Amino acid sequence: MTEVSPVLRILPEVLLTLTGVLVMLLEPVIDIKASRKPLGFLAISGTLAAIAATGYQLQLPPGTAFFGSVQSDAFSAFFHFVICGIVLVTLLVSLDYFEGHTTYVGEYYALILFGAVGMMLMTSSVELLMIFISLEISSISTYILAGYRKRSATSPEASIKYFLLGSFATSFFLYGIALCFGATGSTNLFDIARGIASGASPLLLTVAFGMMLIGLGFKVSLAPFHVWTPDVYEGAPAPVVGLMSTAPKAAAFAVLLRICYGAYGTMTHLWMPLIWILAVLSMTIGNLGALTQRNVKRMLAYSSIAHAGYLLVAFTSLAALGIASAGFYTAAYAAMNVGAFAVLGYLSGFDEKRTNLIDYAGIARRHPVAAAALSVFLLSLIGIPFTAGFFGKFYVFTGALNSGNAWLAVLGLLNSGVAAFYYLRLLAQMYMLPAEPTLEPNTMRARPGFILGVAILVFAVFALGIFPNRTLSLARDAGATFTSHPNPVPQPQAEAIPQQ
Amino acid sequence: MHLALFVIFGLFCLGGALNLLLQRHPINSALSLIVVMSSLAVLYLLLGAEFLALAQIIVYSGAIMVLFVFVIMLLNAGEEEKTHGSRAAYLAGIPGVLALFCVLASTYVTLRTSFGQARLGNFIVTTEELSRVLFRNLLLPFEVTSILILVAILGAVVLARKEQ
CATH class of the missing domain: 1.20.5 (Single alpha-helices involved in coiled-coils or other helix-helix interfaces)
Known part of the structure; x- marks a missing residue:
């Protein structure tokens, strides 16, 4: 392990940070009236470099660096790919979205890159303090991004609501870390696992797990902690919603997987019932809430709560399988949700001309290609075969069945049936109804960046739905990092601090 | 000596915290928060964590409290008013605090003997x-x-x- 330089373990994050700083430095150099697109291209190339660096990390033997605070392995690489992919597509579709509407386009790119650094560090951290700081980086950058439509009333409201509730949630997470430290004397996940094995106080550990689950539950909008989601998604700019409903959630789920299977691996009896309840609540409340919504972004917000519930079902499977299906579901959900919000952002524009279901009536005639792309994403969200959503749900529910959680699978399938209704309602609105004559025709032209971004996502949805094997084997490798060798590397942190 | 100081400053700390809750005017609450922070610093010092004590004074009693007071002055905040929300806060907050206290106390009582590892005096203490x-x-x-x-x-x- 010693021959691998520690910097290589955080190479993608380092590249993204450098690109972000470069974007910040170049921003004032560009004329104030000039387009900020070159900065966008710089950010995109930085993200591509990060993807390449993640591919390189996959070749390295798994191991930790920086005194056991980060670990690069197949698990972190998988989530790095997912997060980088989301960031790449978000950057592509926002190239023209913000242009001319706000002065702070350069800062937008930098914030997305720094946010991605936080999310990616979350997935590779094995040290709770490291996880906390990267969680804060990812959260604070998304709070700011949510408030980018400054002239509207809803966007600053979304930002402040997200900020207040999010900070409240992170304080829960931090309290959980403190209690974990109190119980085991360490904040390193491996040391915590060892502490649990050697019989550290179960009561403190239970409370600690509950606190951390509440904190992460807020971040991924699980049911009892979901109240902020519709308001925030309604107010934030559509490409940002696409980003923040997928990438920070992928990172938070990765952390939850590391805590559940890595640190609390021997206490499944403790967290399994909690996860079970949260999964059922999220699926049911999310889908029932979406049924009553007339605003499309709010509807998709509730749908994202439901999808967080489906993802949680994967946790109840057996360890390696659960992690693999959760990882696959994250990737599938990312492709379809980022796509849906990208197309919504294109159709309604920066000023959100279309907000309600009725505004989408007959849109297929005016924007046939955009409507077709949106239909692909909606069908995938339903879980129609040959789309990513189908295999995502398939693996999650078969995993639940195999581990003896038949009821959970039944409830999940019932929920998917309910969910089909509101997705199909939007589809019917787009294709069946005549166009609303009052709405002026959309003059916005589709730009190359947007077309490329949506094309990548449509391709990803079909690729994951028709040839899921490659992604699935990557996800299986990720799952195997927890089971094949529970203690991959000796922990430098475990050594006693040398006394002088 | 240690015990006497601990009792005195512990009482200061508790009294400050209670006063913080009971005071109506935000400035009075902010000032009693300074009492809480400073007496906590003394408690840290008693545990031998001199760096933590100093950081507590400089960061919390100093910098953060100045910010607090500035914000209160800028907002020109007056006395709090009683609303339905504050009644709900009483109803939910007091049992909640009591429950948390019971959990922590029962944990402490049952685990007093096996705490070992996480005692502050055991490892991270001095600045070095x-x-x-x-x-x-x-x-x-x-x-x-x-x-x-x-x-x-x-x-x-x-x-x-x-x-x-």
């Missing part, structure tokens, strides 16, 4: 040990905090400045 942990074991989180601050600065620029 603290800095070794901070700049060696936790080097990466420490460095990554700079990105966090950078993001916060960007946020201040984006959200507070006017559009041009």
Whole structure:
């Protein structure tokens, strides 16, 4: 392990940070009236470099660096790919979205890159303090991004609501870390696992797990902690919603997987019932809430709560399988949700001309290609075969069945049936109804960046739905990092601090 | 001596915290928060954590409280008024605090003998040990905090400045 330089373990994050700083430095150099697109291209190339660096990390033997605070392995690489992919597509579709509407386009790119650094560090951290700081980086950058439509009333409201509730949630997470430290004397996940094995106080550990689950539950909008989601998604700019409903959630789920299977691996009896309840609540409340919504972004917000519930079902499977299906579901959900919000952002524009279901009536005639792309994403969200959503749900529910959680699978399938209704309602609105004559025709032209971004996502949805094997084997490798060798590397942190 | 100081400053701390809740005027609450923070600093000092005590005084009693007082002055906040919300807060908050207290107390009572590992006196105490942990074991989180601050600065620029 010693021959691998520690910097290589955080190479993608380092590249993204450098690109972000470069974007910040170049921003004032560009004329104030000039387009900020070159900065966008710089950010995109930085993200591509990060993807390449993640591919390189996959070749390295798994191991930790920086005194056991980060670990690069197949698990972190998988989530790095997912997060980088989301960031790449978000950057592509926002190239023209913000242009001319706000002065702070350069800062937008930098914030997305720094946010991605936080999310990616979350997935590779094995040290709770490291996880906390990267969680804060990812959260604070998304709070700011949510408030980018400054002239509207809803966007600053979304930002402040997200900020207040999010900070409240992170304080829960931090309290959980403190209690974990109190119980085991360490904040390193491996040391915590060892502490649990050697019989550290179960009561403190239970409370600690509950606190951390509440904190992460807020971040991924699980049911009892979901109240902020519709308001925030309604107010934030559509490409940002696409980003923040997928990438920070992928990172938070990765952390939850590391805590559940890595640190609390021997206490499944403790967290399994909690996860079970949260999964059922999220699926049911999310889908029932979406049924009553007339605003499309709010509807998709509730749908994202439901999808967080489906993802949680994967946790109840057996360890390696659960992690693999959760990882696959994250990737599938990312492709379809980022796509849906990208197309919504294109159709309604920066000023959100279309907000309600009725505004989408007959849109297929005016924007046939955009409507077709949106239909692909909606069908995938339903879980129609040959789309990513189908295999995502398939693996999650078969995993639940195999581990003896038949009821959970039944409830999940019932929920998917309910969910089909509101997705199909939007589809019917787009294709069946005549166009609303009052709405002026959309003059916005589709730009190359947007077309490329949506094309990548449509391709990803079909690729994951028709040839899921490659992604699935990557996800299986990720799952195997927890089971094949529970203690991959000796922990430098475990050594006693040398006394002088 | 230790015990006497602990009792005196512990009582100061509790009294300050209660006063903080009972005072109606925000300035009075802020001032009693200073009492809480400073007496906590003395408690840290009694445990032998001199760096933590100093940081507590400088950061919490100093910097953060100045910010608090400034914000109160800028907002020109008057006395709090009783609303339905405050009644609900009483109804939910007091049992909640009692429950939390019971959990912590029962944990302490049942586990007093097996606490061993996490006693503050056992390892990270002196400034030297603290800095070794901070700049060696936790080097990466420490460095990554700079990105966090950078993001916060960007946020201040984006959200507070006017559009041009």
